[in-house]
Amino acid sequence: MTDGTIRLTTAQAIVRWLANQFIEIDGQEYRLCGGGFGIFGHGNVTCLGEALYEHREELPLYRGQNEQSMGFAAAAYAKQWLRQRFMLCTASAGPGTSNLVTSSALAHANRLPMLMLCGDAYVTRLPDPVLQQMENFYDPTLGVNDAFRSVSRYWDRITHPAQILNSLPNALATLMDPADCGPAFIGLPQDVQGWAYDYPEKFFAKKVHRIRRQAPDDVEIAEAIAVLTSAKRPVIIAGGGVQYSRAVQELTAFAETLGIPVVETIAGRANLLAEHPLNIGPVGVTGSDSANAVTEHADVVLCVGTRLQDFTTSSWTGFAKDARLIALNVGRHDAAKHMSLPVVGDAKLGLTALQSAAAGYTAPAEWVAYAQEQRKDWDAYVAENTATDGRPNSYAQAIGVVNALCDPRDRIVTASGGLPAEVTANWRTLDIGTVDVEFGFSCMGYEVAGGWGARIAQAEREPDQDTIVMVGDGAYMLMNSDIYSSVLTRKKMIVLLLDNGGWAVINKLQNNTGNESFNCLYEDSPTIPEPFDVDYESHARAMGAIAETVSDASELAQAFKRAKAADRTYVICMKVEAYGRWTDKGHGWWECGTPQITNSERVRAAHEEWESGRVRQRKGV
8 A cells, every 4th residue: 555545456446445335324324235145156256255255244245046036136125225225246257147137137127226246258368268258259349248238227347447446436326326226237357356456545435325316397396286286186196216215205295285196006005004095006907996997087197206117007098098197207218208297306305396386286075085985995895805715715815814914014025927916906005115016027036035135124124024925836936045045044034835836827818818728837738747736845944944835814824923923934835726816806908919810719809809908098108
């Protein structure tokens, strides 16, 4: 160390810099990077591994079982911390890194911060071609890591140690930006990781960050208010951005002051408690009859913190064609969708400004009464749908049992298959921000891995609460090894494994579009001569979890109580019906490609029926 510099390898400098980045949250300082998930191999073990070892106390490294599941866990960790903190993921060069592509895509779709520090081929090219290198005959600079360009918000490849002086702050700025938030990828060639450089000492000084809040433009507020205060049938669509902005109180105050009904997106579940009189339910394809009835009749729709994906908008058939949309969003891309009147800015600041400017306006009482009556009817349906009354086992029944017995602050995690729709429709929110239905990328395998990541984050602030994972047998078979991870790291989860014999929700889509059951359920796969049941209980026990199998909802309730009292991960297995026991109400129209030409009369009829819904579709950009 001389003249205000310190000589470090590239890898050492990266880790030392990360260890000195902090964030202030509610008056308390935390390390911005909560640690990381890592699988070592050639490409990251000798140099980056050496650096991480030196900082193992400040940046705890969790040993992953699968690179893709590491990324899912990192995404769930960021969700639990409302995007205020993130985890790093490190993987070896070649297939170790390429396994992270799917989880990077998930983080990108959900606008979640995740830092990837991944091995890369040698910059010098002296040993080329090396083990697991993807050679491009016409462009030697192109490699596997370039695949991350399309699924990262920030991408870089370090070819000289000095480059991290620029790259790391830029990556961090992306991870913390409310509008551009998403995964950052930094490729680290194996030789460059170990090269030394004289870094300025001040580069490693402690820095405390804060999340930027962008105030909306006064003119946009005024334009929005002119439309909103003219509304006879207004509704608010509350998305996940409300929680990331920590604007739940402002949303509640705004809705109560103006008397406007609120519906929630999938990402926005748990913005309002179930019993709040203005909570009209989840909206869209996997929503509720109550919310969809209100949005279909609304003349002004205020969209707060939502990217308006097709499951929210019912593929843009969920609104009246003459309805006016106002979009309050920190991202200009989301604020301008479908000819919305944009209000670009932070949800907390934007709702406060809108409430102030709308002083004196209240939604007509008869409109609010209509919305509340719709919600009353929906609540009655959910109560009947989740009832444990001797009918064959269903997802809805299992959800009802857990909902009745869990603590208000327990966190619910699910992602793929039929469970996102069933949880969204049937779960009654007990406390704010307690539901993680990953439906931005709807990624199989997120459930168990995401539960582990959520539990790591939850244990940092709410160690006495449980993370409850709901997973189907299809997603469990795809990725389950983080049950073992959770046992090893003493991060207890409760896993409810609901077995319906395959990919039953896609089989349902096949049948609903006139197709025969084919290759989704084990019993309908022509290449499986004799299907047999997997012993999921024994499988979970083999990974160190406590496990049991129950036969019905009554047994599930008793098992769940035992799981709550257990000291480590507990897996409860239960068979549910593959046919006929789905939530059959609350569905908006969803655009789905069906054959225009077919030899099947059933498929032809389904195509015509499906296409008939298109007449209600709004045209926009």
